[in-house]
Structure formats: C-alpha cells, structure tokens
Amino acid sequence: MLNVIHNLRTAPYNFTSVLGVFNDRFVLRYTNNALGNDEFDSLQNVVVTTQTQQITIKSEIEKITSVVVYDLLGRELVNKTKLNDNEIVLSNINAKKSSINCKNYP
Numbered sequence: 001m002l003n004v005i006h007n008l009r010t011a012p013y014n015f016t017s018v019l020g021v022f023n024d025r026f027v028l029r030y031t032n033n034a035l036g037n038d039e040f041d042s043l044q045n046v047v048v049t050t051q052t053q054q055i056t057i058k059s060e061i062e063k064i065t066s067v068v069v070y071d072l073l074g075r076e077l078v079n080k081t082k083l084n085d086n087e088i089v090l091s092n093i094n095a096k097k098s099s100i101n102c103k104n105y106p
Contacts, residue, residue, distance in 0.1 A: 001025050055090045064088055 001022070006013045017025075047058045057067060067088055069078040078090055 005029070053092050055093055057088045057090075059086050062086075069093060 046064075047060075049056045049058075055069065057064060063084050063086055065083055066081045067078065067083065067090070068076060068080075069090065071077055077093060080088065080090075
C-alpha cells in the first residue's frame with residue numbers, strides 16, 4: 001500500500017491500519033531480484049530426462065560445459081564444471097525434487 005520494501009532480517013516491521021480486510025496490502029518476497037535464469041532460457045535443443053536416481057542431459061548442437069543441480073530448497077546437490085560433452089548422466093540423485101541449470105557455451 002505504501003510501496004515500501006522492508007527487510008525483515010534486519011528489523012521487524014510495524015504498522016498501523018484502519019479496521020478492515022486488505023488482501024493485497026503485503027507481498028512476501030525472498031529476494032530483491034526476479035527469479036529466473038536467462039542463460040537456461042536461451043538454450044535450445046537441450047533435453048533433460050529423469051529416471052529413478054538418474055538425470056540425463058543431452059544437447060543436440062553445442063557441448064555442455066557445466067551442470068548444476070539444486071533441490072527445491074535451493075541447496076546445491078551437484079556441481080560439475082569443465083565438461084565438454086553432448087550428453088551428461090548424473091547418478092544417485094533424487095530427480096523428482098531437483099532443478100537443473102546447464103550451460104553449453106564457453
């Protein structure tokens with residue numbers, strides 16, 4: 001309502017209000033930046049498949065140079081760098097609860 005961004009980690013936020021219901025007064029944000037990955041959005045011809053405890057990443061055009069796998073809480077599970085292949089197989093990963101960021105350019 002006031003267009004104020006307040007970091008709750010630094011101090012509590014106090015306010016006063018008139019009586020009533022205001023369903024759009026507050027927005028809870030976890031970061032000042034919008035979530036997204038422009039690098040991944042620009043990739044074409046990359047296929048990611050998952051099976052039990054295994055993730056396969058295939059790039060039809062360019063070589064994959066690095067792969068990072070995160071769980072849903074943002075914890076890094078796998079970080080592979082200095083790769084130079086069109087297909088990467090990662091084993092012993094719970095693929096149902098992961099997100100993938102792969103780069104196939106220098």
